[in-house]
Amino acid sequence: MAPKSSHRVLLIPPLFDEMNRMRKMLIDVMRALASVEIASFLPDLPGANESLVAPNDATLVSWQKALESCAQQHEISHIASFRGGVLAVAGMQSTHHWIFTPVKGATLLRTMMRTKVAAEREAGSNTSLADLTTQAETGSLELAGNIIGSKLFAEMNGAAIPEFQNQRIVRLETDNKPSDAQIPGSALWLRAEPDDDLAMSSAIAQDIAEWMIQ
Incomplete structure (x- = not known):
């Protein structure tokens, strides 16, 4: 413009x-x-x-x-x-x-992860923040409609x-x-x-x- x-x-x-x-x-x-x-x-x-x-x-x-x-x-x-x-x-x-x-990057991740945990609990799953973190360390993680690879997750988690x-x-x-x-x-x-x-x-x-x- x-x-x-x-x-x-x-x-x-x-x-x-x-x-x-x-x-x-x-x-x-x-x-x-x-x-x-x-x-x-x-x-x-x-x-x-x-x-x-x-x-x-x-x-x-x-x-x-x-x-x-x-x-x-x-x-x-x-x-x-x-x-x-x-x-x-x-x-x-x-x-x-x-x-x-x-x-901070970690704040953004934590907010999306908490939303996912709450949604899955309503659906009958006992997924925890620790479970999602473990999943993100070895592969991609879907959060709020976004596919986040393990490298991006690690980078965001440490981004001040x-x-x-x-x-x-x-x-x-x-x-x-x-x-x-x-x-x-x-x-x-x-x-x-x-x-x-x-x-x-x-x-x-x-x-x-x-x-x-x-």
Whole structure:
């Protein structure tokens, strides 16, 4: 969007099921950025959507390499990451980073695993978190509709939130964790179904625009 703009930002989506819940919100952010002549790019990660990479072959390292190449190709100096998406740009220290409610890889896995355990217990199975972890150590694991290979599981389990030389962390007003700014809105990643929040999308786009042009 806004392809002729000299201001370009790479949007890194949330990971796994959170990406599906927040995709509409991200598109709204892109439209709002285009209205103030900021070009934005929303890439698909290897193994997701129409990617030629098989889902169980995806790794965190492959995501990081792909996004580094994408940033270089489009001459990107600013990146806006959402939730776990920041883990996929952890090595890009020379870039300016805008980060929305960052989360550790282990937290994402644990949330999906707990959901799977609860669902299987309702179906009469006694699967535990330990059982799922053991399964992930030797083969692929299906969590929230995502096929996660053993290497990706191990990488995510050890992935901490990166710190960058130039970063701006943004959270919701209801989040009391340290941040550089807070915006009104709702935790769409916790919704049962994909949803949007136009006021939040507008606030996010405005904050990104001011951060880029300052």
